[in-house]
Amino acid sequence: MKYFYSSINALAPGKEDVKNMTPNPATKELIGYLEEQGVETIFDRFEAQQPQCGFGLRGSCCRMCQWGPCRISPKSQLGICGRDMETIVIANLLRALASGMAAHGRHAHEVIMAVIAASDRKADIELKGKKRIMELAKKLKINAKDRTFQEVAKDVANVLLEDLGRLTDEPMRMLEAYAPLERKNAWKKLGILPRSASYETMESLHMTTLGGCSDWNALAIQELRSALAYCYGTLFAASLSTEILYDVPKPKTTIVNYGILKENHVNILIHGHSPVMAEKIIEKIITPEVQQLLKDHGAKGIVIGGLCCTGTELLARYGIPAVTNIMGQELVLGTGAVDAVIVDMQCVIPGMKIVADCFGTEVITTCNSNRIPGAVHIPFDPERLDTLNGDAMLVVKKAIEAFARRDHSKMYIPKHVTSAMVGWSIEGILKKFGGKYKLLRLLKNDTITGIATIVGCNTPKVSYESNHVNIATGLIKEGVLLTTTGCCSHALLNAGLCAPEFSQFASHGLREICEDLGIPPVFAVGSCVDNIRSLRLFIEIAGAAKSSLKEMPFMFVGPEPGNEKSVGQGATFLCHGISNLIGFPAPLPVILPEQKDQSGQLRWMGADKNPIIDFFNDSGLNEKVGAKVYTRTDPEIAVKTIMAHLRQKRKALGWT
Numbered sequence: 201m202k203y204f205y206s207s208i209n210a211l212a213p214g215k216e217d218v219k220n221m222t223p224n225p226a227t228k229e230l231i232g233y234l235e236e237q238g239v240e241t242i243f244d245r246f247e248a249q250q251p252q253c254g255f256g257l258r259g260s261c262c263r264m265c266q267w268g269p270c271r272i273s274p275k276s277q278l279g280i281c282g283r284d285m286e287t288i289v290i291a292n293l294l295r296a297l298a299s300g301m302a303a304h305g306r307h308a309h310e311v312i313m314a315v316i317a318a319s320d321r322k323a324d325i326e327l328k329g330k331k332r333i334m335e336l337a338k339k340l341k342i343n344a345k346d347r348t349f350q351e352v353a354k355d356v357a358n359v360l361l362e363d364l365g366r367l368t369d370e371p372m373r374m375l376e377a378y379a380p381l382e383r384k385n386a387w388k389k390l391g392i393l394p395r396s397a398s399y400e401t402m403e404s405l406h407m408t409t410l411g412g413c414s415d416w417n418a419l420a421i422q423e424l425r426s427a428l429a430y431c432y433g434t435l436f437a438a439s440l441s442t443e444i445l446y447d448v449p450k451p452k453t454t455i456v457n458y459g460i461l462k463e464n465h466v467n468i469l470i471h472g473h474s475p476v477m478a479e480k481i482i483e484k485i486i487t488p489e490v491q492q493l494l495k496d497h498g499a500k501g502i503v504i505g506g507l508c509c510t511g512t513e514l515l516a517r518y519g520i521p522a523v524t525n526i527m528g529q530e531l532v533l534g535t536g537a538v539d540a541v542i543v544d545m546q547c548v549i550p551g552m553k554i555v556a557d558c559f560g561t562e563v564i565t566t567c568n569s570n571r572i573p574g575a576v577h578i579p580f581d582p583e584r585l586d587t588l589n590g591d592a593m594l595v596v597k598k599a600i601e602a603f604a605r606r607d608h609s610k611m612y613i614p615k616h617v618t619s620a621m622v623g624w625s626i627e628g629i630l631k632k633f634g635g636k637y638k639l640l641r642l643l644k645n646d647t648i649t650g651i652a653t654i655v656g657c658n659t660p661k662v663s664y665e666s667n668h669v670n671i672a673t674g675l676i677k678e679g680v681l682l683t684t685t686g687c688c689s690h691a692l693l694n695a696g697l698c699a700p701e702f703s704q705f706a707s708h709g710l711r712e713i714c715e716d717l718g719i720p721p722v723f724a725v726g727s728c729v730d731n732i733r734s735l736r737l738f739i740e741i742a743g744a745a746k747s748s749l750k751e752m753p754f755m756f757v758g759p760e761p762g763n764e765k766s767v768g769q770g771a772t773f774l775c776h777g778i779s780n781l782i783g784f785p786a787p788l789p790v791i792l793p794e795q796k797d798q799s800g801q802l803r804w805m806g807a808d809k810n811p812i813i814d815f816f817n818d819s820g821l822n823e824k825v826g827a828k829v830y831t832r833t834d835p836e837i838a839v840k841t842i843m844a845h846l847r848q849k850r851k852a853l854g855w856t
Contacts, residue, residue, distance in 0.1 A: 201214045201216070202214055202217060203250050203251060203252075205251075205252070205254065205257055206254075207254040207257060207258055208254075208257055208258060210661070210784060210833045211833070212246075212250075212252075212660070212661045212662070213660075213661075213662065213663045214247060215231070215243045215244065215246075215247055217663050218231065218243055218660075218663050218664050219231050219232065220663075221663035221664075221666045222663060222664045222665055222666055223665055223666055223669040223670075223691070223694075223695050224457070224616070224665060224691075224694045224695065225614070225616055226457055226458040226459065226614035226616040226694070227524075227528065227531060227664065227665070229612075229614045230458070230531040230532075230534050230535065230612070230614060231243065231531065233534065233612050234530075234531065234534040234555075237534070237558070237610075239534060239555055239558050240551075240554070241530045241531065241534075241551065241555070242527055242530060242549070242551055242660060243660065243664075245551065246660035255271040255272070255273070258289075259288070259289040259292050259293070260272040260273075260285050260288055260289060261288070261292075262279050262283060262288040262291070262292070264291065264295070264408055264409060264410060265281070265409070265410035267280045267281065267410070268280060270283070270288075272284070272285040272288060281410060281411070282414070283414060284416075285810070285812070286416040286810070286811050286812050287414055287415075287416040287419065289416075289812050290416045290419040290420050290423065290812070291407075291408040291416075291419055293423060293767060294404050294407070294408055294419055294422060294423050294426065295404065295405065295408055296764040296767045297404065297423060297426050297427065297430065297764070297767045297768045297771060298400075298401045298404035298405055298426060299764040299765075300430065300763065300764040300765035300766070300767055300768040300769075301397050301400070301401050301426060301429065301430040301433075301434055301768055302401055303545075303546055303764070303765055304397075304430065304434035304435060304438060304728075304729060304765060304768070305364055305397045305398065305401070305433065305434045306545065306569060307434070307438045307473050307474055307545060307546070307729065308360070308364055308397075308433070308434045308435075308437035308438040308441065308729075309361075309364060309582070310474045310476060310545075310582045311437075311438055311441040311442050311445065311474065311475070311476065311582075312357050312360050312361050312364070312437060312441050313582035313583050314441070314445060314476045314582050314585070315327070315353055315354070315356075315357040315441050315444050315445060316354055316357045316358070316361075317582065317583070317585045318350075318353075318445065319350045319351070319353045319354035319357065320350075320354065321350070322585060322586075323585035323588060324585075324588065324589055325445060325476075325479075325585075325588075327349065327350060327353055327444060327445060328445065328446055328447040329443045329444040329445060329446065329447040329448060330349050331447075331448065332440060332443040332444050332447070332448060333349050333352055333353045333356060333444055334349070334352070336356045336440060336444075337352050337355070337356060339377040339378065340356065340359050340373055340374075340377055342355045342356060342359070353444055356444070357441065357444075359373050359374070360374065360436075360437040360440070360441060362396070363375075363396055363397070363432060363433045363436075363437065364396060364397050364398060364433050364434065364437055365396055365397070365398040365399075366395055366396035366398070366399065367395065367396070367398070367399050368395070369395060370395070371393065372393075372394060372395070372396065372428075372429070372432050372433060374432040374433070374436045374437070375393070375394075375428060375431075375432040378432070378436065378736070378739075379432070379739075379776075380739055380742065380743065380748070380749065380776075382748045382749075383748070383749065383775075383776055383777065386825065386826075387424075387428065387775070390421070390424065390824055390825075391421065391425075392421060392424045392425040392428060392775075393425070393428070394425050394426065394428045394429035394432075394433070395429070396429060396433055397429045397430065397433030397434050398433075399429070400422075400425060400426040400429035400430075400433075401426070401429075403422065403426075404422055404423075404426050407419060407422055416811075416812075420815060420820070423771060424771070424774075424775055424824070424825065426768070426771075427768055427771035427772050427774065427775045428772075428775055430768040430771070430772060431732070431735070431768075431772040431775070434729070435729045435731060435732045435772065436732050438729040439726070439727075439729045439730050439732050439733070440732075442475055442513065442729075443625075445475075445476070445479075446475065446479060446517055447517075448625045448627060448628075449516040449517045449622075449623040449624070449625055449628070449726070450623050450625075450628060451621060451622070451623045451624060451628050451632070452519045452621070452622060452623045453519070453619065453620070453621050453622075454515065454519035454520075454521060454619075454620060454622060455521055455617045455618060455619055455620070456515070456521050456522045456523070456617070456618050456620050456690075456693045456694055457521075457523065457614075457616050457617045457618045457693075457694045458523055458524070458531075458532060458535065458613065458614045458616060459613065459614055459615045459616045459617035460503060460505055460521040460523065460617060461503060461505065461523075461532075461535055461537045461538070461613050462500075462501075462503050462537075462613075463537065463608070463611060463613065464499065464500045465499055465500055465501045465502060465503045466494065466497075466499045466501070466502045466503070466539050466540075466599055466600050466602075466603040467502075467503045467505065467537050467538050467539050467603075468481075468485075468502060468503070468504050468505070468538075468539065468540050468541075468542065468596075468599045469504075469505045469506070469507050469511075469523065469532065469538055469540070469541040469542070470504060470505070470506055470507065470510050470511065470514065470541075470542050471506075471507035471508055471510060471511070471529065471541055471542065471543045471544070471547075471548060472507075472508060472509070472510045472543050472544035472545050472546060472547065472548060472567070472570070473508065473509045473510055473544060473545050473546045473547070473727065473728075473729075474510065474544045474545055474567065475510060475513045475514070476580065476582065476588075477542070477544060477566045477580045477588070477591070477592060477595075478510050478513070478514060478542070478544070480588055480589065480591075480592035481504075481542065481592050481595055481596060482504065482514070482518070482520070483592070484589075484592050484593050484596045485502050485504065485596055487593075489593075490502075490593075490596055490597075490600070493597065493600050494600060497600050497601070497603055497604045498603075498604070499600065499603050502599075502600075503521075504520050504521075505520070505521050505522070505523040505532075506520055506521065506522040506523060507522075507523060507524060507525070507528075507529055507532070507541070508525055508526055508529070508546075508547045508686075508687065508690075508727075509546075509547070509686060509726075509727030509728050509729070510544060510727070511523065511690070512685070512686065512689055512690070512724070512726055512727045512730075513726065513727050515622050515623075515693075515724070516622055516623045516624070516724070516725075516726045516727075516730075517623065519622060519623070522689075522690055522693060523690075524690055524694070525657075525658055525665075525686075525687035525688075525690040525691065526547045526549065526657060526658055526687050526762065526763070527658040527660065527664055527687075527762075528664075528690070529541075529548075529549065529552045530549075530551050530552055530554075530555045533552060533555045533556050533559060533561050534555055534558075534559065534612075535559075535611065535612055535613050535614075536559040536560075536606075536607065536608075536610035536611040536612060537606075537611050537612075537613050538556075538559070538561045539561065539562065539599050539600075539602040539603045539606060540561065540562040540563070540564055540595075540598060540599035540602050541556065541561060541562075541563055541564070542564045542566060542595055542599075543563065543564070543565050543566065543567075543570060543572070543575075544565075544566050544567045544570065544580070545567045545569050545570050546570070546763075546765075547657075547687075547763065548570055548572070550572070553572050553573070553574060553575060557574070559607070559610055560602070560605055560606060560607055560610075561602070562576060562598055562599065562601075562602040563575040563576065564576045564577075564578060564595055564598055564599075565577045565578070565579075566578055566579060566580045566591075566595070567579065567580065568581070576598060578591050578594055578595055578598075579591075616694075618693065618694050618695070618696050618699070619696070619699045619701070620693045620696075620698040620699050620720075620724065621698060621699060621700060621719065621720050622693070622698065622724045624683070624723040624724060624725045624726075624733075625725070625733060626725075626733050626736045626737050626740065629683075629723055629725075629737060630737075630740065632717050632719055633717070636740045636741055636743075636744040637744050639741060639744075640741055640744045640745055642709075642713060643741065643753070643855075644745075644855050644856075645855075645856065646679070646709065646850075646855065646856050647679075647709035647710065647712070647713055648679060648680070648681045648709065648710055648713070649678055649679035649680050649707070649709075649710075649753070649843075649846060649847075649850075650679075650680045650681075650753035650754065650755065650843075650846035650849070650850070651680065651681045651682075651683070651737070651738070651741070651753070651754055651755075652675060652680050652681075652682055652683075652754065652755040652756070652757050652842065652846075653682070653683045653684065653685070653731065653734040653755075653756055653757065653773075654668065654671065654672050654675070654682050654683075654684050654688055654692070654722075654757040654758075654759065655684060655685045655686055655688050655689075655728070655731060655734075655756070655757070655758055655769060656686060656687065656688050656758035656759065656760055656761055656762070656766050656769065657686065657687050657688075657760060657761060657762030657763045657765070657766050658687050658691075658760045658762050659760045659761060659762040659784055661760075661784045662759070662760055662783060662784055662833065665690075665691035665694075665695075665760075666835070667759035667760055667783050667833075667835050667838070668688045668691040668692060668759050668760060669691055669692065669695045669697065670835035670836075671757060671759050671783070671835045671838050671839055671842075672684070672692055672697055672722060673697065673705065674835065674836065674838075674839035675757075675839060675842060675843075676697070676702070676703075676705055676706045676707075676710065676721045676722070677705060677706065677707060678707060678839065678843050679706065679707035679708075679709055679710045680710075680842070680843075680846065681710065681721060681723075682697075682721060682722040682723065683722070683723045683724075683725050683733070683734040683737065684698070684722055684723070684724055684725065685724070685725055685726055685727060685728055685730050685731050685733075685734070686727060686728035686731075687728075687760075687762075688758075688759070688760070689724045689725075689726075692722050692724070693724060697720070697721065697722045698720045698722045698723075698724045699720055700714060700715075700718055700719055700720050702720055702721055702722070703715055703719075703720065703721050705721075706721050728765060728769065731769055731772070731773075735772065735773065735776065738752065738754050738776070738778065739776075742754075745853075747853065748777060748826070749776045749777040749778055749826075750776075750777025750778070750825070750826025750827060751777075751826075751849065751852065751853060752778075752849060752853075753846040753847075753849040753850050753853075753855075754778050754846075754849075755778065755779060755780075755781060755842050755845060755846060756769075756770055756773035756774075756778050756779065756780045756781070757780075757781045757783075757838075757842065758770055758780065758781070758782050758783060759781075759782075759783030759835070759838070760783055760784065761782055761783065761784060770782065770829070773827070774821060774825055774827045774829070775825055776825075776827075777825055777826040777827050778827055779827040779828050779829070779830065779845060780827070780828075780829045780830065781829075781830045781831075781832060781838055781841060781842055781845075782829060782830070782831045782832075783831075783832065783833060783835075783838065784831070784833055816828065816829040817829070830842075830845070
């Protein structure tokens with residue numbers, strides 16, 4: 201059954217709705233199979249939580265001290281301490297952004313320290329991204345003359361480390377190097393230039409604690425300031441450090457989806473976000489020692505598959521097949537064919553271990569931040585890399601040993617595989633189009649109507665992956681070129697949208713250019729930190745047009761917000777002048793025009809306007825940064841809203 205949240209005029213699906221509406225046939229099969237086996241998954245637990253708290257859904261519940269929780273309603277309009285709804289809503293969002301910034305900051309720290317260790321030759325890691333090192337050195341005004349690239353790389357890494365943790369009032373050097381001048385001037389005028397990711401995380405939590413800031417406008421300004429720290433202190437650092445370590449990915453064709461698993465092979469899934477241990481494991485599986493172990497245990501080979509963002513990292517660089525995202529991790533273990541899942545940090549849900557135990561899958565944790573009761577723990581420390589080689593080999597051996605214990609009677613591998621063209625960097629995209637000016641010309645003459653990045657997590661509040669796929673398909677039909685990252689990219693990859701063949705569903709102009717260039721209408725550009733590839737693409741094209749980002753026909757689309765990290769992703773683009781469309785409203789109590797109610801009828805949700813609604817729409821964010829937030833739960837209406845926004849931008853620019 202569907203669940204109707206009247207307070208936000210939104211429908212959430214029941215398990216049967218998910219089975220009927222999810223676009224991946226492999227997902228449908230596995231939900232049904234695990235149901236038959238009596239194995240509980242995220243979809244069952246979501247139903248057990250119904251109805252969810254309406255105060256929490258609207259963001260009007262405060263749990264920031266031990267006097268509460270306090271719930272804001274017409275009956276009780278202030279919390280115990282005197283906080284009003286506006287302060288509580290913004291404080292909740294600010295805390296979510298700070299949490300996401302801490303998560304990406306931890307990721308960034310790991311790869312930065314790996315760069316430093318490799319530069320000092322304290323780690324058996326070759327720095328492959330020489331071109332990226334030199335680009336960063338030039339941008340950051342670091343002397344590279346008559347110096348080894350290792351010396352230059354260490355200086356670059358130390359700048360990234362400073363932007364991650366600086367406590368003094370100095371400019372963030374990555375922001376100064378990469379942000380457009382028009383934006384820097386706007387941010388300076390607003391007073392939102394940050395110090396560092398660590399400082400703004402501390403300040404955000406400080407401002408929102410009991411007896412802290414009670415001016416919601418000041419909290420909203422801190423949200424914008426923190427979003428910039430999130431962008432230039434964590435996303436830029438994590439993505440570019442990874443490229444320093446392992447080089448910039450290049451386009452390639454591969455296959456994805458659940459059917460990549462093989463019955464007579466050792467199947468290893470690599471899950472999480474940090475690529476360092478994962479890369480070392482890839483090195484080990486081709487060694488003679490491992491090949492002999494496979495023969496000794498009766499396996500015909502090893503299949504490596506990717507989950508979540510570590511999966512999209514490996515997919516981008518090597519074409520290693522990706523399987524699924526955060527909400528599919530239990531399903532893939534339910535195939536009974538996975539011998540080991542190796543997890544590092546973030547998005548590893550506790551339910552995964554419960555399902556793993558049902559099917560004998562070995563769970564191996566490699567990050568001290570992500571401990572799971574009952575899992576094998578082989579920790580990787582980026583500041584103590586002397587054991588990295590041995591630990592990676594131990595992980596592979598554990599997986600091969602698990603293969604010998606596999607219960608073949610419990611195996612069910614859906615046969616579905618999907619072709620995909622992957623490995624897109626900003627350089628790769630621009631090269632395919634013949635440079636930024638040629639891409640701009642296609643945008644100006646309406647061959648390409650607009651460019652949107654469709655990204656984000658999953659949420660059980662919408663039918664699994666359906667909004668991702670339906671919105672992306674609708675935009676492609678309207679001639680919008682797309683980039684994608686993170687969990688959304690798994691949905692689009694498995695649905696075939698990242699293959700050149702999908703261009704047959706595009707508008708005439710977009711289809712023609714895709715066919716001429718042999719490219720898909722959706723560029724999978726990597727993991728969630730690689731959203732900066734899309735942002736940098738937007739910056740390059742706007743620069744070529746001699747226009748500000750807020751004037752361009754660009755859009756950030758997050759159809760299934762879930763993790764706290766998604767707040768910062770959207771806010772990053774907002775600060776740059778790029779409007780957001782969010783697929784499920786909570787916890788933003790923003791205006792919801794033309795939403796469908798439980799009977800399927802359109803209903804106007806404008807009666808309860810308030811200062812927060814105004815802030816996220818016209819009178820606040822739009823005046824400050826030139827962008828706004830739309831919330832649309834229905835994919836058809838979402839597409840219409842995005843297209844209206846893009847056409848409005850085109851009209852203002854005088855483009856046809």
